[in-house]
Amino acid sequence: MGRWLLTVLIVAALLGAGAAGAVMWWLQSPLVLAKPEVELSIEPGTAPQQVAQAWIAAGVETDPRLLYAWFRYSGQARKIRAGSYEIHAGVTPRELLDKMVRGDQVLEQLRIIEGWNFRQLRAAIAAAPALKQTTASMTDAQVMAALGVPDQPAEGRFFPDTYAYSRGVSDLTVLKRAHALMRKRLDSAWSGRADGLPLKSADEALVLASIVEKETGAAVDRGLVAAVFVNRLKAGMPLQTDPTVIYGLGAEFDGNLRKIHLQTDTPFNTYTRGGLPPTPIAMPGLAALQAALHPTPSKALYFVSRGDGTSQFSEDLAAHNRAVNKYQRGR
Incomplete structure (x- = not known):
């Protein structure tokens, strides 16, 4: 218990309800803020006393010793959660502590879209608000090494979803979550795969799913698109x-796929090379993973766009x- 608050409580016990009432009045009175909104990011392991001092530095106009004494007296000082917080005019000391104990944070969001490649994901990370940029100067291989998978290609390894994060969190933290979720989704889909698929591993399934993702114009066709490639x-x-040819062209592709491109051999040209390309070409969503591992029963070997998003x-x-x-x- 803080000395100041302990003194107040002793005085309250001696003088009666007056001093105790003063303490209760302070706890329930709005804190004075230097601006309409005060923000603070609390790092893991920050001591309660440092939290109190950080709030004052951020714009809460009160004695940090008083705020810290309240944290200790409440018995919840060690329950304060790390994260990003925002308070507004009218918040009381009691409400401030309750917010931090609940972990009622201000969160930003990063949405990873199905069909994005890793280059697009990195661009989205670079533009993400309040995300701590630690990978901007890294190569793709260095990013994967930082994630603990140095021998794994980056392409296709991050699950498309919406990820909420606290302000100031590292971009690697978000990437780790997306990478772990893709591993989980892929492992689950692979373990429940249909019999007789011409796929040797979950990694091959991921490659196929990425092609299905890029080739599907309408969700209703996804299982048949997968069936064509399986067949x-x-x-x-x-x-x-x-899409594999376009991926292999990389930055050279100007949006117009030409005959010469189909004839130019690259590891990703599935016109000049048999089998699957060496890596995924995009990040497949769950529906594409499921389609690749549970294709619609069909003998189809070809498909062509009808011009309305569906395929024949x-x-x-x-x-x-x-x-x-x-x-x-049009004939």
Whole structure:
């Protein structure tokens, strides 16, 4: 118990309800703030006395010894949670402590979109509000090493979702959460996969799911898109999927896929190389993971866009050519 508050309580016991009433009045009276909103980020391991001093430095106009004495007297000083907090005019000492004990933080959000590649994710991190930038100067490989997986390619390894974070938290903290969630989702999907898939590992499933993610225009087609690629892998046919070619072109791609691009060999050109590309080409969502590991039963080997977001699926080349003429050439 703080000396000041202990003294007040002793005086209250001697003088009666007057001094005790003064203490209660202070606890329930609005704190004076230097500005309409006062923000504070409390790092893990910060001592209660330092918390009190930090609030005063941030703009709470009271004696830090008084605030610290209240933290101790309440018996909840050690329950104060790390995080980012914001208080407004009218907050009382009691409400301030309750907020920190509850962990009632101000949170920002980072949304990772299905189909993004790692370059797009890094751009979103760089633009994220109040996120501590620690990876900006790192290469992709260095980022993965910092996450504890130095031998793992970065592409496709982060689960698309919305991540809430406290102001001032490290970008690596958010990346760790997204990486761990993708590992969890992938492991779960792989353990429940359908029988007979031409996939040797969960990593191959992730690669296939990333292609399904990029090739699906309408959710209703996702299982059939996956079926086409599974059927092609089983038949030893090249996947011949444009998104992998585009990914392999990298910064050279200007938005217009040309015939020369389909003929230019890269590790990701599925027209010139058989099987799956060496890494994912994007971050697949849960629906794409499930589709890759539970494709819709179908003998389809081809599909073409109908121009409305959906696709026409065909089991043989003749039917596919007719679909191309109808939907792509208008014949």
